[in-house]
Amino acid sequence: MNNYTVDILTPAKIVAKDVPAESLLVPTVKGEINVLQDHTHVISKLETGIITVFGGPEDPDRFFSVTTGTCKVLDNKVTILAATSEESKEIDVERAKLALKRAEEKLYQSDGMDDDEILKYQRKVDRARLRLQLVSYHG
Amino acid sequence: MANIKDLKSKIKSTKGTLKITQAMKLVSAAKLNKAQHAIQNARPYANELELTIKTVSALCEEYSHEYLVEKPENKKTLLLVLSANKGLCGGYNSQLAKKVKTFLNETDLEIEVSYIGKKVRDLVKKQAKEKTFYTFAKTDPSFLDMKKVADELSEAFLSGEYGRILVAHNIFHSAINFEPTVKQVLPMALDNKEKEALKEQFPFDFKYDPDPKQILDTLIPEAYTSSLWTAQLDSIAAEHGSRMTAMDSAVGNCKDAIRSMTIKMNKLRQAAITTELIEVVSGAESLKG
Numbered sequence: 001m002n003n004y005t006v007d008i009l010t011p012a013k014i015v016a017k018d019v020p021a022e023s024l025l026v027p028t029v030k031g032e033i034n035v036l037q038d039h040t041h042v043i044s045k046l047e048t049g050i051i052t053v054f055g056g057p058e059d060p061d062r063f064f065s066v067t068t069g070t071c072k073v074l075d076n077k078v079t080i081l082a083a084t085s086e087e088s089k090e091i092d093v094e095r096a097k098l099a100l101k102r103a104e105e106k107l108y109q110s111d112g113m114d115d116d117e118i119l120k121y122q123r124k125v126d127r128a129r130l131r132l133q134l135v136s137y138h139g
Numbered sequence: 140m141a142n143i144k145d146l147k148s149k150i151k152s153t154k155g156t157l158k159i160t161q162a163m164k165l166v167s168a169a170k171l172n173k174a175q176h177a178i179q180n181a182r183p184y185a186n187e188l189e190l191t192i193k194t195v196s197a198l199c200e201e202y203s204h205e206y207l208v209e210k211p212e213n214k215k216t217l218l219l220v221l222s223a224n225k226g227l228c229g230g231y232n233s234q235l236a237k238k239v240k241t242f243l244n245e246t247d248l249e250i251e252v253s254y255i256g257k258k259v260r261d262l263v264k265k266q267a268k269e270k271t272f273y274t275f276a277k278t279d280p281s282f283l284d285m286k287k288v289a290d291e292l293s294e295a296f297l298s299g300e301y302g303r304i305l306v307a308h309n310i311f312h313s314a315i316n317f318e319p320t321v322k323q324v325l326p327m328a329l330d331n332k333e334k335e336a337l338k339e340q341f342p343f344d345f346k347y348d349p350d351p352k353q354i355l356d357t358l359i360p361e362a363y364t365s366s367l368w369t370a371q372l373d374s375i376a377a378e379h380g381s382r383m384t385a386m387d388s389a390v391g392n393c394k395d396a397i398r399s400m401t402i403k404m405n406k407l408r409q410a411a412i413t414t415e416l417i418e419v420v421s422g423a424e425s426l427k428g
Contacts, residue, residue: 009184011282011365012177030348043195044348045357070354072191072345081188 003037004073006053008064008080015064015085022056024078026071035073042073046082048126050134063088063138065130067123084127088138091131100128143411146404150397157393163227164386171314171379178311178372185369188362192355196329197337198344199351204359205297209326213302216248217270217295218321219288219367221308221374222259224278229385231309231317231378236262238319239307243267248303255280255288255371259307279375282368289367293360296325308370309377315384317377324366327359 002022008015024035027049033042051064069082103124110118196202220239222232236259243250243266251270254260260272275284292304304325309317347354 007183007187009187011181011184011368013180014183028348033348041343041345042348043191043345043351043354045354070191070358074345079187079191081184081191 002056002059004035004076004078006078006080008051008066008082008085010082010085012084015082015087016053016062019053019062020055020059021053021078022059023054025050025052025054026080027051027066028071035078039073041075042071044071045069046071046080048130050130050137051080051085061138063134065091065127065134067127067130086131086134088134091135093132093135096128096131096135100125100132103128143404143407146400146407150400150404153393153397153400157390157397160386160389160393164383164390167379167383167386171376171383174372174376174379175311178369178376181365181369181372185362185365188358188365192327192358192362193329193333194337194341195345195347195351195355195358197334198341199355202352202355204355206293206359206363207326207329210299210302213299214247214249215301216246216250216303216305217292217301218242218250218252218267218305218307219292220252220254220256220259220263221306221371222254222256223374223378224256224258226258227385228378228382231381232258232262235259235307235309235319238321239263240266242307242321251301253292256374280371285368285371286364289364292367293325293363306367306370308374309381311373311376311380314380317381324363324370327363 002020004021004024006019006021006024007017008019023037026033026035026044027047028044029047030044032049033044035042046066046069048067049065051066053062053064055061064085064087066080066082066085069080069085072079072081103121106121107118107125110121113121196207218239220235222235226232239252239259240263243263250267252263252267253271253273254269255273257272260269273280273288275281280288295301296304303323305321305323307319307321309319311317345351
């Protein structure tokens with residue numbers, strides 16, 4: 001029995017539409033929450049992390065990376081609005097490794113960079129690490 | 140009356156035009172496909188974001204964000220016009236220019252205009268004071284380019300330089316249908332009727348994590364940028380759609396012109412042959428005596 005349908009939307013792409021789910025694990029700013037059957041209505045802010053969609057006995061489990069956004073649980077519908085999001089099977093490992101290496105190198109030579117730039121590369125490192133982590137767990 | 144030689148060269152040049160219009164049509168079709176994909180992927184996000192903001196702000200009393208504050212006493216307004224850099228796309232630029240002109244004539248606001256895309260700028264620039272003309276490294280601005288523009292505009296709004304920010308662009312409906320509009324992006328209007336309707340629709344409140352004010356604080360700037368970005372995507376898709384339709388009818392017209400000119404040329408040739416034949420026959424007749 002599936003309790004929810006999940007939509008994951010980003011400005012560039014509809015990452016997932018009407019994915020059936022029995023329950024979900026969602027990373028919010030206050031820690032990970034588990035959305036089970038008959039969950040109360042929630043709107044919460046998301047942290048960079050992994051969204052796990054448990055499909056139950058009938059449907060496959062699916063895993064998505066997200067970077068900042070919001071999550072809305074309303075009746076039997078979960079809507080996730082994220083800045084970027086990718087499903088585990090879509091991730092290009094080589095590219096993520098390369099991006100991580102490049103961003104880390106930039107950070108090693110960060111003398112003279114302003115805070116914004118450091119933050120930008122820090123985020124790049126976070127995203128690349130998240131992708132690699134996601135693939136190594138569920139690839 | 141045109142002679143055969145003139146018609147021949149005319150047919151040849153029309154065939155050249157036909158080739159160009161056909162190629163432009165194909166190119167536009169490919170670009171339209173891409174642009175349509177982009178706008179169709181971006182719309183659900185933008186709509187959902189807007190709905191979430193409306194719901195949360197309707198349910199959450201006494202919330203105010205600096206993007207929501209109306210400034211009725213400040214008549215200075217900035218209008219951003221999104222148009223194409225190239226012509227040959229049917230009524231795309233002229234219809235938008237017409238819409239902008241009527242708007243400028245009817246409004247009592249003090250308007251300055253910024254442009255993306257030079258075509259409407261050429262048509263409107265005499266009528267209004269120009270603020271900035273944005274150009275980008277590529278023909279179409281990327282998300283980051285658009286974000287920079289959005290930040291610049293919001294800064295001008297927050298500093299009080301302008302009382303409101305408007306955007307004029309074409310909304311993409313389908314390849315043959317678009318609609319020129321002028322809409323307000325800042326301050327974001329949340330009218331009370333809609334608020335009441337939403338309150339009825341949601342008799343319960345959500346559980347917020349963290350509190351709703353913080354959520355709105357992050358969502359509202361996001362929605363503002365997203366509204367400009369979708370406007371830009373809309374106008375790109377509408378441009379390619381409109382150009383494709385225009386080129387499609389141009390191809391049809393070229394083919395018609397070639398057909399009618401060929402018939403005319405053949406008739407002339409036939410007439411010339413007939414005349415020559417008659418001359419030969421009557422010459423022979425007269426020799427017989």
